[in-house]
Amino acid sequence: MSSFRLSAPAYCGLFLLLTLLLIALLAPVLVPYSPSERFTPFALPSTAHLLGCDDIGHDILTQLILASRVSLLVGITTAIASAGLGATIGILAGYCRGYTAHFLNSLIDIVLLIPMLPLMITLAAYLGPSLGNIIAIIGLLSWCSTARVVKARVLQLRDLPFVEALQGLGIPEYQIILKHIVPNVAEVIAAKFILSVAYAMLSESALSFLGLGDPLTISWGTILYYAFHRGGFVNDLWYWYLPPGLCIAAATLGFTLLGFYLEQMARNNKLKALTEDSAHAA
């Protein structure tokens, strides 16, 4: 850790994310018009409307800026839920033995097999379109990859001498998990959390693109849905369908680049730490 240097891709990711976060935070100041204001439908891009207007005369740039808040909010809240759930299940599956471990491992194996989008579509159709439902659905269904990685790491940790020593001293299990296991997998969880945001944003955009998004709030996926289903794509109005698509791509790319970097760092650190531990043990 002595030479803490970000790689070039990680810098790109961080830059993309900070820009988007800044836009989302400053959205009320940045928007040129109010989201309910109406102008000429299908207006071409001009100085007044940089990205033109949609089919009912809403300024597309305004929608795009306001949507950044919804998309990022959905992505981050969902990732908190899914990474939290994944970390809990992963740690328990890795640390416990016997029936609990067996049950959790089978759960991970089975959920991993279910193709997620069809299940998400089914649930979203049953529960009805609302932002809360979408967050809950994606969050509850996307914990699997986090759980798998965390479990693998905890399995390595569990048999290290320091954990055995703690167990030998009679420290309660929950205390071992919270104080000694969790800090050691924190890096992995952080990397998976960042990657979960990317996954959540992609899933949300796919659901919205299928018309299962919240009709009352506008996310990048919803703009794309309208652009695709109300003639924006067929008439080749690039300024309508391209910007929201690129925004989704920029956000997911940002999170992916940063997440992959963190994951790689966690991998290297952990390997070093583990070999040091075993060296001490010897």
Added chain:
Amino acid sequence: MYSNLLLGKVVRLLITLFIILTINFALPRLMPGDPAVMLLGQDAAVITGSDFTELKNKYGLNKTLGQQYLNYWQALAQGDLGYSYHYRQAVTQTLKQHLGWTLALLIPVVVLSSLLAIVFGTIAGWKAGSRLDSTITCSSLLMYSLPQFLIAMLLLKVFAFELRLFPLGGLASGNTDSAVSYFLDTAWHLVLPVLALTVSATSSKLLVLRNSVAKERHENYIIYATAKGLSTCRILAVHLLRNACLPLLSLIALNIGFIVSGALVVELVFSISGMGTLIYEAAIYRDYPLLQACFLILTVFVVLANTLADLVYGIVDPRISLSH
């Protein structure tokens, strides 16, 4: 030895299928609102009064949950997945008309994306740290972050709208006279959708393979093979890939679920009347029986594909049959 392993896999498959089918039974009954509406679909909800009670009786919705569960298994055993009120035909009938097209889209994608991932993943992993590696890795990260429908829309825009090389969508031009020209015509229609899906399906596999090749290339057997004077091609193809391809096999199988999800969205962009279009319409019209059947079929397909991969894994890897 291998038959024991086989038995274990089959038992696991059966348990998984049992759980998925039970989830499928429980879902509509757990949802808020009248389970009758959830089971019959929104189009049936306009029926009211005595007709609705009659319908409920017909589908056994007034019975106890245990009885309903038994009936559910009976119906499944007879291949009855319910009646779609939107399409006005049995759900199985509707599925039959759509599943084939999705498979026609999926199979080339699985094969192509696996081959591409193997080739480029191996190159990037072998040259890890070089400029070639960072080019391949960065571009596949970029492909990985693009939403699949955006890739599909961009391909459609460039190759169909602008260059007019491929059709705008659909599956057939309708003016074909022989079986061969029909096949070629359909293949021509499938090029862009397959390409769109391949791009994103390749990238996730490529990154994993790159990492395992990058780790494997420092192993002793590789150094020995190099010292023997074997060509790089031979080392890669004969020695390294053989070890790296085992995790790849389960990766390819797990990736099928991801491809299925992607296919749903891509089909919509290219107006292919496969499962994606079906599940989209079922969701829009709240045709719950159809929606559930789609989920069921796709999940069973993915589970079967994974079990198949597991079995192949057992055949390919001699260590598995020895150690068990």
